[in-house]
Amino acid sequence: xxxxxxxxxxxxxxxxxxxxxxxxxKTIGVKIPSLCACPEINxxxxxxxxxxxxxxxxxSLIASxxxxxxxxxxxxxxTERVRMARKMVVELLLANHPAECNYCVRNGSxxxxxxxxxxxxxRVRFDIPDFPEKDMIDHSSPSIVRDDRKCINCHRCITVCxxxxxxxxxxxxxxxxxxxxxxxxxxxxxxxNCIACGQCIMACPVGALYEKDEVEDVWKAIHxxxxxxxxxxxxxxxxxxxxxxxxxxxxxxxGKMISALRQLGFDKVFDxxxxxxxxxxxxxxxxxxxxxxxxxxxxxxxxxxxxxxxCEHFYPDLLDHLxxxxxxxxxxxxxxxxxxxxxxxxxxxxxxxxSIMPCTAKKFESARPEMNSSGYRDVDIVxxxxxxxxxxxxAGIDFLNLPEGNYDAPMGEYTGAGTIxxxxxxxxxxxxxxxxxxxxxxxxxxxxxxxxxxxxxVKEATVKVGALGEVKVAxxxxxxxxxxxxxxIREGKTDYAFIEIMCCPGGCVGGGGEPIPTDxxxxxxxxxxxxxxxxxxxxxxxxxxxxxxxxxxxxxxKEPLGHxxxxxxxxxYEQRGEDIPHRA
Amino acid sequence: xxxxxxxxxxxxxxxxxxxxxxxxxxxxxxxxxxIPVLEEAQVxxxxxxxxxxxxxxxxxNLPVSRVYGVxxxxxxxxxxxxxxxxxxxxxxxxCYVRGGKALxxxxxxxxxxxxxxxxxxxxxxxxxxxxxxxxGLGPVVVINDDVHGRMKPSKLTEVLDLYS
Ligand code: SF4
Ligand code: SF4
Ligand code: SF4
Ligand code: FES
Numbered sequence: 001x002x003x004x005x006x007x008x009x010x011x012x013x014x015x016x017x018x019x020x021x022x023x024x025x026k027t028i029g030v031k032i033p034s035l036c037a038c039p040e041i042n043x044x045x046x047x048x049x050x051x052x053x054x055x056x057x058x059x060s061l062i063a064s065x066x067x068x069x070x071x072x073x074x075x076x077x078x079t080e081r082v083r084m085a086r087k088m089v090v091e092l093l094l095a096n097h098p099a100e101c102n103y104c105v106r107n108g109s110x111x112x113x114x115x116x117x118x119x120x121x122x123r124v125r126f127d128i129p130d131f132p133e134k135d136m137i138d139h140s141s142p143s144i145v146r147d148d149r150k151c152i153n154c155h156r157c158i159t160v161c162x163x164x165x166x167x168x169x170x171x172x173x174x175x176x177x178x179x180x181x182x183x184x185x186x187x188x189x190x191x192x193n194c195i196a197c198g199q200c201i202m203a204c205p206v207g208a209l210y211e212k213d214e215v216e217d218v219w220k221a222i223h224x225x226x227x228x229x230x231x232x233x234x235x236x237x238x239x240x241x242x243x244x245x246x247x248x249x250x251x252x253x254x255g256k257m258i259s260a261l262r263q264l265g266f267d268k269v270f271d272x273x274x275x276x277x278x279x280x281x282x283x284x285x286x287x288x289x290x291x292x293x294x295x296x297x298x299x300x301x302x303x304x305x306x307x308x309x310x311c312e313h314f315y316p317d318l319l320d321h322l323x324x325x326x327x328x329x330x331x332x333x334x335x336x337x338x339x340x341x342x343x344x345x346x347x348x349x350x351x352x353x354x355s356i357m358p359c360t361a362k363k364f365e366s367a368r369p370e371m372n373s374s375g376y377r378d379v380d381i382v383x384x385x386x387x388x389x390x391x392x393x394x395a396g397i398d399f400l401n402l403p404e405g406n407y408d409a410p411m412g413e414y415t416g417a418g419t420i421x422x423x424x425x426x427x428x429x430x431x432x433x434x435x436x437x438x439x440x441x442x443x444x445x446x447x448x449x450x451x452x453x454x455x456x457x458v459k460e461a462t463v464k465v466g467a468l469g470e471v472k473v474a475x476x477x478x479x480x481x482x483x484x485x486x487x488x489i490r491e492g493k494t495d496y497a498f499i500e501i502m503c504c505p506g507g508c509v510g511g512g513g514e515p516i517p518t519d520x521x522x523x524x525x526x527x528x529x530x531x532x533x534x535x536x537x538x539x540x541x542x543x544x545x546x547x548x549x550x551x552x553x554x555x556x557x558k559e560p561l562g563h564x565x566x567x568x569x570x571x572x573y574e575q576r577g578e579d580i581p582h583r584a
Numbered sequence: 585x586x587x588x589x590x591x592x593x594x595x596x597x598x599x600x601x602x603x604x605x606x607x608x609x610x611x612x613x614x615x616x617x618x619i620p621v622l623e624e625a626q627v628x629x630x631x632x633x634x635x636x637x638x639x640x641x642x643x644x645n646l647p648v649s650r651v652y653g654v655x656x657x658x659x660x661x662x663x664x665x666x667x668x669x670x671x672x673x674x675x676x677x678x679c680y681v682r683g684g685k686a687l688x689x690x691x692x693x694x695x696x697x698x699x700x701x702x703x704x705x706x707x708x709x710x711x712x713x714x715x716x717x718x719x720g721l722g723p724v725v726v727i728n729d730d731v732h733g734r735m736k737p738s739k740l741t742e743v744l745d746l747y748s
Contacts, residue, residue, distance in 0.1 A: 162649075168649045169649060174656045184652040185634050578642075579588060
């Protein structure tokens with residue numbers, strides 16, 4: 001590519017043709033503030049004008065995030081005029097924005113706050129209008145809250161929903177001063193086909209999109225002496241929670257997380273990784289059964305509730321490809337109120353089952369009406385990683401200095417296979433380890449199946465599995481990638497036996513409930529922590545080697561895919577279709 | 585398909601739906617076909633409610649959110665049906681000071697709708713405008729193409745009766 005020479009703040013800069021001024025400035029250590037732009041999702045609407053610079057020969061100030069450099073260009077990023085203009089832009093944004101930073105969910109992680117600081121804003125000279133909360137906050141979804149009062153119209157949520165997830169719920173509507181970001185026909189989110197993934201939350205620079213907060217419900221349960229409160233945590237939590245307390249991304253905090261949960265007052269601290277191992281036993285056997293009996297193939301994983309809802313809306317004709325296995329969260333919930341209740345001699349009606357998830361769609365999943373196979377709701381309350389962090393802070397727990405805790409029996413033990421569920425490709429890898437062992441009676445020559453790891457959108461691998469011969473598998477993460485694979489299935493063009501699909505880019509470590517910010521580098525580091533847990537911390541790395549799982553089958557379930565399993569651990573799906581309901 | 589179809593048939597005749605489908609079919613596959621489809625549909629059907637937007641989205645294989653975004657962006661498109669007669673009251677400065685505001689209130693009361701709305705029986709659509717250039721006649725009400733100058737709230741009923 002051709003190189004372009006230009007001058008920024010009296011310094012010579014040489015960059016590739018097509019580079020924006022903002023990027024070019026970065027190379028010489030000049031940080032131009034920006035707000036609406038989001039390189040991670042290739043979103044450069046040039047809308048907010050926070051990033052303005054002076055360019056010789058141009059009368060007006062130039063938005064540096066979208067303006068490409070040209071030969072001989074002279075840029076000034078720090079003149080009186082630029083500084084005044086940037087301040088004015090942010091001042092005007094804040095003049096139409098509720099002044100609620102102190103108790104805003106994004107206090108501390110808000111990009112508008114940061115930009116106000118970066119431009120040196122010292123005052124807002126306009127009266128801030130009253131914002132009617134009633135009409136401007138959409139609480140309809142079990143997962144996502146949208147607070148229109150705080151929206152700065154950057155449209156990042158629209159891009160992520162449309163280009164990354166291909167769900168296309170949100171759109172700008174109307175124009176000028178009336179412009180608002182809404183679902184089609186201004187319907188509440190619950191009536192749209194939002195799949196509750198929360199990727200729009202991760203993209204939103206401000207507190208206009210956030211998880212439905214259920215922390216209070218958990219406090220209430222914990223403080224109720226008649227309730228026995230058990231908690232499970234998804235694999236991705238231990239790889240990310242530390243970030244909320246200042247630890248670098250990729251720090252594994254399993255032990256401290258367990259201690260924190262105990263200190264918060266949970267009666268038993270169990271682990272979703274345990275039921276991830278269980279999922280592998282059920283799902284692996286389901287796959288073998290389908291292969292042997294000529295069942296529907298390729299079989300597709302069903303752990304990710306955003307993916308499930310997406311399939312129900314957009315591929316209702318392919319639902320029989322989905323494994324009937326409940327997700328690890330729901331398997332755990334069903335067992336907490338049956339197996340655990342029996343073992344511990346506690347009436348299931350007194351058990352409150354809480355889960356900590358990297359995911360907003362898990363809130364929706366736990367509320368699905370069919371998810372109550374014990375006669376009680378499998379999972380009562382779902383908190384995201386962020387909500388758990390807030391609880392820990394609220395309780396005054398010094399997270400960084402906590403001792404390393406250990407899980408409770410009988411639903412806390414796990415293997416390396418369970419822990420890698422949190423990264424894209426992990427379920428596939430875990431399943432192949434066990435399927436190989438079941439079919440051949442031996443372990444895979446190497447337990448590391450590296451072709452299914454990493455952030456490539458669609459990954460493929462072929463594994464020779466004894467008498468089954470070559471088994472071809474695929475892994476997709478992010479629903480845009482899932483769509484590619486699903487379209488191939490619809491056209492009858494695949495010969496995969498098994499496919500793993502995760503709703504969120506990077507898998508659960510990139511979930512809509514994880515700490516903010518999350519970007520590809522952070523996803524990679526969090527996944528790295530899980531692979532480290534698998535290869536270096538856990539001494540067992542295959543689900544079928546988990547002694548607590550063996551015990552569960554011996555004492556309770558009896559056999560994989562057996563009668564009890566079907567009752568408690570498997571589920572069915574709903575043909576939702578693409579059409580959204582009509583309201584007059 | 586069927587639920588959607590019956591939704592459409594609540595508001596339009598079978599011929600109108602066929603016209604809509606024909607418009608969609610003609611533009612299918614052409615990039616940038618959305619706006620021409622909506623323009624033609626607006627002319628043919630008079631308005632573009634949710635049912636029409638969904639039909640267009642499905643026909644052109646676009647997310648319905650995109651269609652809704654475009655429909656609300658351009659003021660040429662309307663999602664609600666228009667009345668047989670359009671009442672426009674002038675709220676330009678001259679008319680305003682000569683009682684235009686009171687007149688607008690009176691119209692609202694008389695026809696029972698607010699600005700931008702259409703009566704249930706689709707008789708009237710009520711709008712306001714800024715200055716029609718007939719300031720000497722203020723306050724002015726225009727119904728369809730007829731200018732009624734020096735209007736008073738007391739004369740309203742009589743004037744509106746001319747439009748059935
Ligand atoms: S969104 Fe940001 S600026 Fe707005 S109230 Fe919340 S923290 Fe403050
Ligand atoms: S939660 Fe996911 S599907 Fe729903 S609006 Fe946000 S990005 Fe779109
Ligand atoms: S909701 Fe958030 S991401 Fe979406 S436009 Fe508003 S500020 Fe931007
Ligand atoms: S960041 Fe450049 S216009 Fe918003």
